[in-house]
Amino acid sequence: MKEKIPDAHVTVLYTDVRAFGKGCEEFYQRVRAEGVNYVRRELDERIEVEKRGEGVIVSAVCEGEERKFPADLVVLATAVVPRCDAEEISRILKIPRGSEGFFLEAHPKLRPVDTAIDGVFLAGCCQSPKDIQDSVAQAVGAAIRASVPILRGYVEVEPTVAFVNEHICVGCGTCVSVCPFGAVSVEHSEATMARAVVATKAKASELRERKGVAVVNEVLCKGCGSCAAACPSGAISVLHFNERQLLAQIDALSA
Ligand code: SF4
Ligand code: SF4
Incomplete structure (x- = not known):
């Protein structure tokens, strides 16, 4: 504005100014030096705009003091907020x-x-x-x-992913509800149960009585450990960070 109309009177009513980015602080200082009037006010102080002749009057309480600013143009700088979706x-x-x-x-x-x-x-x-x-x-x-x-043409998967001990998993689904990445599910498909029978050497009838077995999608898993902390049976842990390994690290640290 000052570049186009050098004798324009420009007032900025503000609460906080953040001159973010390269050269922006210098720009802000130059603007102030060139006569732009910065007036501070608290967000909850009263401010009103009313039409007066061809222009408007901005009435504002600025740090407890009643001020009036006649203006030809008022620009409202609204907050930037995330999209509604x-x-x-x-x-x-x-x-x-x-x-x-x-x-x-x-x-x-x-x-x-x-x-x-x-x-x-x-x-x-x-x-x-x-x-x-x-x-x-x-x-x-x-x-x-x-x-x-x-x-x-390919992606590398992290080595620290969750691992289910199918022998003690009861298929309660707690891990599913706490996983922030949707990486674990409880399955009761024939293939899953057949795999669990082989892995646990349990009888198929025993496993069928359970609600299912937790299955980790190793591509989606981020190894955050939320499931391991929440599992009531201690059936799921993160590879290289199981309870025994973590306790050994704590012991080493405290020694
Ligand atoms: S791994 Fe644990 S929390 Fe997940 S279904 Fe099995 S028993 Fe439940
Ligand atoms: S380690 Fe984290 S990301 Fe992986 S299955 Fe468990 S809760 Fe989900």
Whole structure:
């Protein structure tokens, strides 16, 4: 505005200013130095806009003081919030969300465009409020990350996945309800039960009495261990992190 109309009077009513991004703090300081008037107010202080002749009057309480600002143009900068269907997308794709409801990256510095779900990448305001420049840069990164498994033709599975002891699993389904990645299910198919009979050397009739056997999809499993912590029978554990191994680590640490 000041570039186009140098003698315009510009007032910014604000509560908090975050000059985020490269060069943005310098831009903010230059704008203030060039005479843009920044007036602070608390979010819960009264503010009203009423028409007066050709323009409007903004009446606002700013840090306890009643102020009036005649204006030709008022711009309302609304908050950036997640899309209304973010919750449903999160549920379908099982992408975790942060406390504000935006999708969560796997790691803010090391994996900024990845999500906890393999093959799902983030770009733009679905992750957090950002400008066009940052959205485009992130989209380039996400496209390149997505092209890696496509060009390679295969994906590597983590070695730390959940493992079910079919001998003691009673098919209660607790692990299914706590798994955040939909990686475990309770099955009662003939093939599963036949496999359990071989694995446990139990009689088929004994196993048939159970509700089923938990089966882990090793491609979906992230090895988070929630199922191992929740299983009432101690029938499921994470490979390389079973109870005995964890206790041995604690013993070694405490020694
Ligand atoms: S692994 Fe544990 S929690 Fe899961 S169905 Fe079997 S007994 Fe239940
Ligand atoms: S280790 Fe985590 S991701 Fe894997 S089956 Fe258990 S709860 Fe699901």
